[in-house]
Amino acid sequence: MNTTTHYALHIDDLRISKGLTVHELCEGICDDSTYRRYKTGNKDIPIYKIKMFCDKLGLDLDEFLSNTMSKTSIEYKKIYNLYYAMQKKEWKIISDFIDKNQNIAFFYPSNKTLYSFISNTYLYQIKKIYEDEYIQNLINLLPGSLNTASFNDVIILEKISDIEVNHHIVTHLNILNELLLNPKKLYLIKNNEHVISNLYVNVSIFYSRLKLFHESYAIAEKGISFSLKHNQYKALPRLYYLLAYTLFNLGKQVSALKELTYMFAHIYSTKKKDQLDYFLKLVNEEFGQDIYDQMKSYLSLLDLSYNNKKEV
Known part of the structure; x- marks a missing residue:
């Protein structure tokens, strides 16, 4: 699946979540047939069209592009697995990951945010940071x-x-x-x-x-x-x-x-x-x-x- 198809599919997910019909979303941007071709990958969606869709959906273009691609990345899958370990209170999995990835770098800001949330929660859990610092660190995210x-x-x-x-x-x-x-x-x-x-x-x-x-x-x-x-x-x-x-x-x-x-x-x-x-x-x-x-x-x-x- 090419990159612009990912964008089109995420736009469609957002359309559904906001309760818009295809016609309502596409009005003033493209016809329904072109929209379906964007989704199937038969036609690449131009960046200016993505911007128009984002405007209609009330989203910032740069944030949409970054978040959309981050969810298809390998680094996202790794961090998301950590999130589920946190949900299950499997702190050793998180501890081992942090120890082995002291200098971890992220290509996508949203993945970095999720990892920072997990690592701060782990540090709070083991009492390496205290409540006030933990809360402020999360607010900063x-x-x-x-x-x-x-x-x-x-x-x-x-x-x-x-x-x-x-x-x-x-x-x-x-x-x-x-x-x-x-x-x-x-x-x-x-x-x-x-x-x-x-x-x-x-x-x-x-x-x-x-x-x-x-x-x-x-x-x-x-x-x-x-x-x-x-x-x-x-x-x-x-x-x-x-x-x-x-x-x-x-x-x-x-x-x-x-x-x-x-x-x-x-x-x-x-x-x-x-x-x-x-x-x-x-x-x-x-x-x-x-x-x-x-x-x-x-x-x-x-x-x-x-x-x-x-x-x-």
């Missing part, structure tokens, strides 16, 4: 403007928010929340939608920790919409639970019960008994015995319905 945000930006914002919330600070949490409530502002998240779904979960949890239940509810509701749109079902039980938890704390018990039934119906359909047991225990702890008993009865009805269907 963010762009000056966050009218739109890349994958790197939102995962950095989440990490800053997690720490700030412990001090009842919501500066970066509110920035991240605004971006997630308007996912058209996110770009270059393709193949990372599962991470974004989990961000919705975590941001909702952050707000609930602060007892900001309206905000917690709104972002969990948006997270369900995002997850369903992008076929990311793993985060759904936690998002439904958070909807129920926030509604319960806002005094809306009937609505909370409805969300719990959605959650348990979803989990039941996956046949994950350990997850059922986990959320039942959580309901008992956070909603009380009465609602716990109602959910147990609901699951018994699901069992009865399922067994009747099998017999038929």
